[in-house]
Amino acid sequence: MTERTVGVIVGSVSTNSINRRLADALAELAPRAGLDFVDIEIAQLPYYGTQYDEDYPVEGAAYKAALNGVDGLLLVTPEYNRSIPAVLKNAIDWATRPSGESIFPHKPVGVIGASDGDLSTAVAQTHLKSILTSQGAALVGEPEAYIHFTDDYLDDDGAVAEEADVAFLLEFLEALRDQIARFVP
Numbered sequence: 001m002t003e004r005t006v007g008v009i010v011g012s013v014s015t016n017s018i019n020r021r022l023a024d025a026l027a028e029l030a031p032r033a034g035l036d037f038v039d040i041e042i043a044q045l046p047y048y049g050t051q052y053d054e055d056y057p058v059e060g061a062a063y064k065a066a067l068n069g070v071d072g073l074l075l076v077t078p079e080y081n082r083s084i085p086a087v088l089k090n091a092i093d094w095a096t097r098p099s100g101e102s103i104f105p106h107k108p109v110g111v112i113g114a115s116d117g118d119l120s121t122a123v124a125q126t127h128l129k130s131i132l133t134s135q136g137a138a139l140v141g142e143p144e145a146y147i148h149f150t151d152d153y154l155d156d157d158g159a160v161a162e163e164a165d166v167a168f169l170l171e172f173l174e175a176l177r178d179q180i181a182r183f184v185p
Contacts, residue, residue, distance in 0.1 A: 007070035011088030033173035072108035079124035105136035110176035120146035
């Protein structure tokens with residue numbers, strides 16, 4: 001099996017982010033699905049504005065290079081006020097600019113998120129998928145991964161505690177791997 005490189009963007013800059021913890025647990029499972037995860041940081045990006053199209057800052061150029069250097073993306077999003085966090089939307093805006101230089105057309109992308117709420121991140125993910133689809137991303141359709149994060153979802157070592165959850169997450173990661181294989185030679 002060819003190992004594919006996946007850029008992981010966690011849409012939270014909270015120091016105690018459960019979505020960061022989920023991303024870390026997924027990174028431990030990734031090799032079992034033939035994936036190699038690379039973190040792509042977004043906190044350093046200034047708020048996007050069209051003035052940057054003429055004079056692209058170093059942070060924006062490094063971010064776009066990181067996005068272009070991976071086979072696919074995994075966006076791990078919390079839900080803030082029934083949508084995605086501003087830091088994640090800003091990262092998407094940087095990825096699509098300057099005009100005509102978006103990284104998203106035909107880029108395989110998986111979306112997952114965790115919340116302690118009963119609906120998890122379903123509304124945020126729907127909003128995020130709408131944005132990504134409008135940009136031409138090749139989204140993983142199924143399975144959808146809305147993680148109801150409880151105190152015992154991860155064990156003391158940060159690994160997914162229940163085998164049924166591990167099996168589901170591997171199915172999700174394998175779907176991302178298969179989507180990458182469809183779009184990346």
